[in-house]
Amino acid sequence: MSRQLNMDTVQQNFWKEEFLRQKMLRCEWHRKYGSMVKAKQKAKAAARLPLKLPTLYPKTPLSPPPAPKAVPSRAPSPAPGAPIQSEMYPVPPATRALLYEGISHDLQGRYHYLNTRKLDMPEMRYLFPVTTNFTYGWQLGPPVKQELVSCKMCRIESFFRKNGAFALLDPRDLAL
Structure with a gap:
């Protein structure tokens, strides 16, 4: 739409009133719904922030029980019932x-x-x-070596078809 160059005072007043009416509608809408929009924006901004978890400090170790007065002659060994801190066995x-x-x-x-x-x-x-x-490999035991069969017809060297992907199936390609 092209702009009219010959505007008289009636058209100018019409556009002035139209502009003021739109401005008043925007101000009214902002006064009515602005607080809800700001609350939603704050909620979205808070959701985007990474969640901060509280820092957990290690618990202080309990004091060891008092040693008995009668000390055995052998060297102390690690207690079998003691909690293990690692997921691995100790290295020999x-x-x-x-x-x-x-x-x-x-x-x-x-x-x-x-x-x-x-x-x-x-x-x-x-x-x-x-x-x-x-x-997948837990408690499988030692690996078992399979001996190759001497018959060449029984051995499948690859799972790919020998005569191409789009060719008809060859009975030698099927492992039954």
Whole structure:
């Protein structure tokens, strides 16, 4: 719509009244609903803020019970009923000694320790499955080697079709 250049006083007064009426409607709406809009904006802003959780400090350890007067002659061993702080079993001393022999660059030290530790089954290293991936191999026992069958017709070398994806099925491609 093009702007009219020849406006007389009647049209000017009409547009002036229209403008003032719109302005008054906006002011009335803001006075009536402005507080609700601000409250909603504050609620949305508060919802976007990250939730702050309270800091939990470690509990102070209980004082140990007084030692009995009659001391046994043998050295004290760790109590079997004591709560375990770790999810792993303690490392055997012979395996731990590998850490301090040589350097990893020469395939000794930490490198040899980690490779030795890796050979243990997860049940020997951990008290319980730590992640859900542990449950797939938990308590399976030692791996069993399968011997290959000497018959070449019985062995399937791949699950891909030998004659292409869109070709008709070949009876040799099916494993029944």
